[in-house]
Amino acid sequence: MNSTTSDIDVSIFDDVASLEWHARKLAQGLLLGSHRSTKLGSGMEFNQYRAYTQGDDLRLLDWKMYAKTGKYFIRQATIESNQHLHVTLDASRSMDYREKGYSKFELAKLMTAALTYIMTNQQDNCSWQSGDQLLPKGHGLKHWRRSLLGLSDLSIADAEQLSLPKNNYNGMQAWITDLYLDLEDFDRCLDLLSGPQREVIILHVIGRDEENLSFSNNTKFIDLESRTEVQVNTKQFAKKYKDALGEHLYKAKRLCTQKSVIYKKVYLDDDVGTTLRNLLVDYNQLSLA
DSSP states (O other): OOOSSTTOOGGGGSSHHHHHHHHHHHHHTTSTTOOOOOEEESOSEEEEEEEOOTTSOGGGBOHHHHHHHSSOEEEEEEEOOSOEEEEEEOOSGGGGOEETTEEHHHHHHHHHHHHHHHHHHTTOEEEEEETTEEEEEEOSHHHHHHHHHHHHHOOOOOTTOOOOOOOOOOEEEEEEEOOOSOHHHHHHHHHHHOOTTEEEEEEEEEOHHHHHTOSOSSEEEEOTTTOOEEEEOHHHHHHHHHHHHHHHHHHHHHHHHHTTOEEEEEETTSOHHHHHHHHHHHHHHHHHO
């Protein structure tokens, strides 16, 4: 496969440590040139000392440091950033579809882990939800490691659980989904996601074989939602399938355009690092618009 982490396979999700390693590896190349949104002030989380200069607030002087060194130092702390990323992971059964060594849901976990690590490195806030599971808003490495534990434990939900967005957070909203839902439901979800203080991105995960129906003739398919089996002659069915899928995605993307939502298609064999880099570029352009 063409992924930046070319050794990705399903076994990377066997434990939290391997998920953490791959998420960090993906994020390393994306952190260059990224902003640090924290500000230094008199908050609660200690960050560093600096020498006192005339005009500084005397209440910020650290007298213990003065007792040790005989010099005046200001105790600085980080003030919580207003930047926030919330990720919704679609956990419906169709996300269990697998190509190129791992499933859509496993890719969603990896992208969530990498994106939230980038936010953590910048001292920004992050959160995610999948089905009934929710990681609340927070920041810092401890929060990110709690996130990894939760992501590692996530599994595909029951068929009726579509993991639709249902949070009240402002900031960047990323929904990782395969878009197998009615357009009316998709329209309603975009309305739930959108708001005056939100930037919304839809990450549509799909396999190339899935999109092109590139399977041998007379293949037996299993509907991952209903678990029913269907025997299909792919050669005869291909045009009808592609036309229906193309029309569905065209209408979905048109809805995104109408609501100023970024739509990005992510193939299971795409370069994951490039996908995330382009995502962040598009997000920054939207934020500056």
